[in-house]
Amino acid sequence: MTLRLTTGEHVARLFIDRADKRNAFNQAMWEQLPELVLQAMADPAVRLLTIESAHPGVFCAGADIAELLANKDEAQWRAANQAAINRAQHVLARAEKPVIAYIDGDCVGGGCGIALAADIRVATPRARLGITPAKLGLVYPLHDTKLLVDLVGPGQAKRMLYTGMLLDAHEALRIGLVDEIAASPGHLEDVIAANSLHSTSGMKRFVRRVLDGQADDDAETLEVFAQAFTGPDFLEGTSAFVAKRKPEFK
Structure with a gap:
């Protein structure tokens, strides 16, 4: 199981659980993500959703590059992959209840897109965030690019996209890519769930x-x-x- 949803008192948690691949997202995970988000939104007891890694030290390394390479000549698969990513990001960004991304460790490419689609991003001091398609000959999706520009403005967005650099937590906070640096998102959960x-x-x-x-x-x-x-x-x-x-x- 690479994605799993748990619910406690008023809080649902969506865990990314693919440690052997540094939580890289494959096609099945992109297809599963929106269903789990919608499941959390439909639960009347849930007041907010968190997205976090099941394992410390990495949030998400992005898309599964080996899977992309293996299917690069399959037009039907590529179309299905694009559709799955677009739906996952669209559903997540428009989830009806608050969503917090808790970023511990690397948050790269498609993983950064997931964090961008959340309402609030809490990073640990060891978080690193970056968007790296320029290093792979790829182009970042328009929807995710808009999420990035909305957060950090066009200048910082271009810097991230053109260079593919990984930003540490303090630089990400400075430009508005994350909203705070903390050991856990617990205090925000408590305040939001009480409202x-x-x-x-x-x-x-x-x-x-x-x-x-x-x-x-x-x-x-x-x-x-x-x-x-x-x-x-x-x-x-x-x-x-x-x-x-x-x-x-x-």
């Missing part, structure tokens, strides 16, 4: 709309904003605030 899922998922949809080019409210976004005032989470959150207690969102 209203109605709020976090709604705001996540709004952020995605902004990233996809929307700048002004429309009838749907105005309705989402207005309806929140009539929901049970608003009543619980405001009641807890007035009573100076922690809210307990159901």
Whole structure:
């Protein structure tokens, strides 16, 4: 089993578990990833999803290059591979609940794309991130390139793409590629899981709309904003605030 999903109290964890290949993704894994993400999103108890390695010291070395080389002359396989990668990244980037990527060790190429599709990236001090298609004669997917540009801007994105350099955790933090450096994502999990899922998922949809080019409210976004005032989470959150207690969102 190279990908596995576990669920605890309000948190689902998607583990990458292919240590002998430094967690490199093959075709089967690209096909499995979106199904596991959708499974986590469908679980009403889950308030957030983490993506992390089952083994310390490496997040994901990227695509399985040996598999790509073995199938380079098979047009049908290449098309299926591209479709699987595109679907995996699209589903992950648009998952309805918050997603945290916990990056320990190398996070390269397609592995970096997975981290880019998460909402928040937490890196350990030994993390290294890079996008290396230029070293392989390949081209990075447009969808993933947009995720990169959205995070670090076009100048830093070009630096990463053109050079294929691996950035250490502190450089990745400096340019906005990761959001913090920490030994674990636990504190963020606790804070997010304690908050209203109605709020976090709604705001996540709004952020995605902004990233996809929307700048002004429309009838749907105005309705989402207005309806929140009539929901049970608003009543619980405001009641807890007035009573100076922690809210307990159901």
